[in-house]
Amino acid sequence: MAAMLHIDQLRTSFAQSGKSLTIIDGVSLTVQAGETVGIVGESGCGKSVTSLSIMRLLGKNAEMTGSIRFEGKELLTLSEKEMQKIRGNEIAMIFQEPMTSLNPLQTIGKQIGEPLRRHLGLSKQAAKERAVQLLREVGIPRAEEIVGEYPHQLSGGMRQRVMIAMAMACSPKLLIADEPTTALDVTIQAQILELMKKVRAENHTSIVLITHDLGVVAEMCHRVIVMYAGQIVEEAEVTKLFEEPKHPYTKGLLNSMPSVSVDAERLEAIPGSVPLLHEMPAGCRFAPRCSHVMDICREQNPQLLPVEGGQKCRCWLYQEGDER
């Protein structure tokens, strides 16, 4: 059986003032039915561009190579019209800031109902009734009234619930959630994560969950992909990632996080900062910040290879399968 989503060697570049900037450089990942895969990494590492590549929502100046197969069907060669049938129907997406994807001039009910009418051919009345039902399912009180209200009348948490209701309207097989709780306060984030778990259990939805919060990853994901500067540096089953992180960057991320349950005298910061796009190191992209750096790291970028423990890691410390 084909995987729900299979991305192979995705490369996404943008044409900019005559030059081509490669943002995503050889990303491969697989999401099985019912699986939640997390993508973590610091801002600018390419998480959003990856998700927008899957949805084919990048502008005209974007060029993608490689392959993105959804249930075996290649998305990169689909026409825009065919892609529209998939978007919002079979693959849905929620964003960090719901206001950017909600129409401020349309009532909530109309926005939820529109894809139902378009994709499922529901009547106006039936779409409205289903919208009320969906809002109830995502825990929105006074759903009958809310369908007649506008996005700006709702709080941030409520808007994100509406986004989830919209995303789930056509029972998509795959949900792409790009930092869905980053803009929310922690108690509201807890509500939304609970809701996502409920929705996932009821619909057996596959989820690609993009976040920079390793706590959210631990709570939500089965498998995790760690990105650095446009590339995957580690891929692991979730407990492996936290118990036996392999890549120095993954270790660095985990060590630099303050904990809410344990005291540390001092945090282990990762020195330096992420390389700029036009100053990408020739070798390993993390080498300038890595405490284990060797000569070879500055010369050649390592491959993402399977290592002991079942995870994959892009690091010269682990090449040829064994630890140096």
Next chain:
Amino acid sequence: MTKPLLEIKSLTKHFVSKKGFFGQEKVVRAVDGVDLTIYPGETVSIVGESGCGKSTTGRCILRLIEPTAGEVFFEGRDICKLSPADLRGVRRDMQLVFQDPFASLNPRKTVGRILEDPLIVHGIGTAQERQKRVEEIIEIVGLSKQHLSRFPHEFSGGQRQRIGIARALILRPKLIVADEPVSALDVSIQAQILNLMQDLQKEFQLTYLFISHDLSVVRHISDRVAVMYLGRVVEVADKESLYRNPTHPYTQALLSAVPVPDPKRELQRIILEGDLPSPSNPPAGCTFHPRCRSCMDVCRSEIPLLRQKEEGHWVSCHLE
């Protein structure tokens, strides 16, 4: 006993805005009777969700905005009663570090100029002495002299926050109010800045009022923590006591909501119902009562006072 560096008593800030067609007055009770004491060398944090009044409290303390009522004593003097000349003297001793250093750094000035400005404003040193101090401070915060001739946009987020800290530090203040200083930064950079702030505190005997919504960061940096909800302090305690034994039902819910980077940990989460009420129309009695799982009759009508439950651990809750 040491004297407090800062003592806030019944601090209140209400924003009044005219709203609507008939110009009805709307009062936002941003800060509603906050008491807090900070001793020299301490790091005290204010933690709470957005809109609970953290920044407004910080701004009132520095008198960047005028409090509606209450007193703010800095080294024993009520700064709300100071003459403009005396206030200027006190301002040297209290500095602010912002969340978004970019918004607070003038884009048309070089970093060197940005750092020198506070010295000029306060009439400190000759041009040569000022230059020396600027060169010192830029290295203290982990940048170099070469950076002084550059402009803010040429720096990364973490570097800009270093510049923001250098600017706050250049007047050798006693108190730094840091309002979400690491909230805009990625964790690896956040750790650099937190380490820097801890080093500077030791080196210059600084006192910090640290404002943040991030409970993990607050645990790491603080000696004592005050939890705010809708303009009021609901719990204040030593860090150990607060995180080991959170007592106010809101603090308990807040702490339980933080996702922990351990996939094997059983979640024991208290999910709060609904949203934060509006500070322009807060619930009667304990403002947390509509969302509280332990709500009693008395909570609906009587505002609980901060009471000491354990040595140094204060809670405003009717529960015993």
